Amino acid sequence: MHRYKFVLTRPVQFLPVLFGISVITFILVRLIPGDPARNILGTRATPTALANIRAQYGLDQPIWLQYFYFLKNLANGEMGKSILYKIDVLPLISTRIEPTLTLVLASVVLSIVIALPMSAIAARNVGRAPDHAVRIVSTFGIGLPPFWLGLMLIILFSVQLGVLPVSGYGSSLGDKLAHLVLPSLTVALSLSTVLTRSLRSAMVEALKSDVATAARARGMPEGIVFWRHVVPNSLVPTINLLAVNIGWLIGGTVVVESVFALPGMGQLLVRAIFSRDYMVVQGVAMTFACATVLVNFIADIVTVAVDPRVKL
């Protein structure tokens, strides 16, 4: 069981990481030119109204004091108040987690469903036509901008065929699933290309491995060799690749959420940045940071579980 000791010790390392992220996002968001108070008031701003807003949200305080209040709030389980929405940041974020989380999960599942057969075809036909075909499709997939791909999918499936909703999230489970098909497909089509490449090379390696040779020597049919020995052995690097890509994946949802009008964290973040809603930007950034750290932690656990040789 000592192989799993890191499960207890690793979380201690998270604290300085998250602290660093909180300092950086706090300073970065204040370094962008633009004034939240002026943003809220727009063109009708009067000096008294501006001063009033700045005082209400503590924006007239020195930056180190603002950071102190931020930490103090965090210790109390609060994230401050949004200047744009005039409510606490925490409830604002909590309703937005579900759409983003389900979008990310659906995208990952869908991209594995796409990548596994693609890489299997390529790996079992190395250097031959199917391999080249998969490579060409992958390159094409990386090149497609998600906002364009999303719109094309909407035009095909929702406007022309009328089988799926154009955008939005829905309220019941089935409704939500229907609304997630196109956005997660949009993300999966680009994510699966990255996965396919990694899986293919891992499979090619595993096909040449001693385990596979030994299995073939025992007279095992190639298909069984492949699915029983090659595929499990090529999963480890892919799990880590997925974990590394989680930050990129969350970033990608920002665009996809806008195109598909999903009421998730990405959309919240975009509007918060444009209106310089400091507290919301910090809150969302911290949530994303925690999610990334957590996913990498889980990936480590899974890696250790899948491959008995790995020690962390």
Add this chain to the structure above:
Amino acid sequence: MTKTWKSIGLAALLAGLTLSASYAEAAGVLTIGRREDSTTFDPIKTAQNIDNWVFSNVYDVLIRVDKTGTKLEPGLAESWTASDDGLTYVFKIRDAKFSDGSPLTASDAAFSLLRIRDDAASLWSDSYKVIDTAVATDPHTLTIKLKNPSAPFLSTLALPNASVISKAGMEALGPDAYAEKPVASGAFTVEEWRRGDRIILKKNPNFWQADRVKLDGVEWISVPDDNTRMLNVQAGQLDAAIFVPFSRVAELKKDTNLTVLIDPSTREDHLLINHAHGDLGKKEVRQALDLAIDKKAIVEAVTFGQGTIANSYIPKGALYHYADNLQRPYDPEKAKSLLAAAGVSKLTLNYLIRAGDEVDEQTGVLLQQQLAKAGITANLQKVDPSQEWDMTVAGDYDISVNYWTNDILDPDQKTTFVLGHDSNNNYSTNYKNEAVKDLVGKARLELDPKKREQMYVDLQKMAKDDVNWIDLYYSPYINVARKNVENFYQNPLGRFFLEDTVKN
């Protein structure tokens, strides 16, 4: 394995069923797509159109602006009288109820006006400082005393931010809960607010004009992407969408299922000039700039012919607009000679642009070419929209295109901001003309409409002569609706008259 597949199949079937159920939209519920979600339902805490436009459906005001956007009409105030000195107003409050069934009285109205004036969280305090006292003399009579006479006072009561809120409701719920689900007296009530997604409104049976409302409900749905929003209406999943980009009008007009609605607005796009920067302080130089700009070309290229050339800072269709105001012709040669006469040989300007704003960027390229023909060099500086506004306010620019839409029917608000030497340096232009300043102040106090109109005509002439800024174009609200939607209309101040809208 087979069991798993069975359950997946069942889930898919279930999904299909709910899907088709959600497609069969509720009859009489109008779904409208817009760019952003609301931020609050507390009227005093926002200055954004996106909020105000929904307030008009949920709250009622003492005095309303009519469909043409040029006249005031009774709202919760059935009638009103003003004393001869213009200091005392007495309003008769009609028999009306809040959405919770409680009666709406003059003390609710007084509470609302004092709240927007005094509450620390109010963004509108300065606009209501003119109110000295607001007292409910009896449940149906509201008496307001002003600190000084004010011609625009009545029209400020029509601002959605001055909506009548329930005193008891506010005290019972507290401002935070009230801002989520208010007790109001408008045509619709807030049934549910799914933040970031939609606001679900239901017909308010207690609305004093409930007979007028044909819809069972309204859903304001946020769809930030312009393309997706249009596709939703084209696919029939939304009944209507607002904020149609100029570039999409021609294409949408071809779709036989849709009606493109073009309603006059009070939006005016203008070129700000920083008078404090070098030669731009000279009137002749600014006149030369006006002559060097081909407004017709901008209207054609940028608004796809949807806009009209502007000749005054008071937009066409708005109160006291002066139709015969000077319209300088496009004449780059004359501009050159004017510049030469002013002793300006090489004019180089820093032109501030909002990055990512398609219309602003396009206008910038066009203006740059036009100015070059008059020998003026414009260096385009693209910055983030929020930063652009900060730099404008700080006077860190030479020229920049900006726009204004009226909140109230009366021209005083815009005039004060633009010409009145208010705290904002005349809309960050640093324009100074004492005669204009005095007239702005006098026009605010003049209670005789005839005399007042003449004052605003004079102001429009003086501003044009001085070239406080350059009026570019007026543009309409462009919305799109399915053919089965009737009376989907926005007045020039942006109010949607959803109480008259029908969905067949």
